[in-house]
Amino acid sequence: MSDQFFQHHVFFCMNQREDGRPCCGQQGAEKAQKHAKKRIKEMNMNGAGKIRVNQAGCMDRCEEGPVLVVYPEGTWYTYVDTSDIDDIIDTHLVGGKVVERLKI
Incomplete structure (x- = not known):
């Protein structure tokens, strides 16, 4: 393992x-975070x-939200529903590619 404790750390505002x-x-952050954690x-x-x-x-970007950020890359995303969360998981966290359509 590298010096990072996690390969990816995902923070939901x-x-x-x-x-x-x-x-x-007020824009579905709790539901989205629970979905991501469960998946x-x-x-x-x-x-x-x-x-x-x-x-x-x-995280001071609520006007662009709801938002989440993926570290260590520092990639900021917005999302509408759990299908967007699935796309971030499948494309970015698993596949290693930024989801350009959701990137802030």
């Missing part, structure tokens, strides 16, 4: 704003040296 501005938490686990791709899916607080 879960921010909830009270002031009426757009926020990821990665079902594919046996979770754990040390593999993929970690996390919740994050505000």
Whole structure:
């Protein structure tokens, strides 16, 4: 294993704003994050040296959201539904290619 603990670390913005501005938490972020976490686990791709899916607080890009970011690449994505999440998993996390149509 390299010096990285995870091959990929995926952070979903879960921010909830009270002031009426757009926020990821109101745009399906929790459902999307749970879907990604479950799918990665079902594919046996979770754990040390593999993929970690996390919740994050505000990542200050809610206006472009909902958003997630994949590290170590630092690739920012937006998504509409779980099929977009599946595309990010299959194309980027498994296939190693950026999903250009979802990239911010």
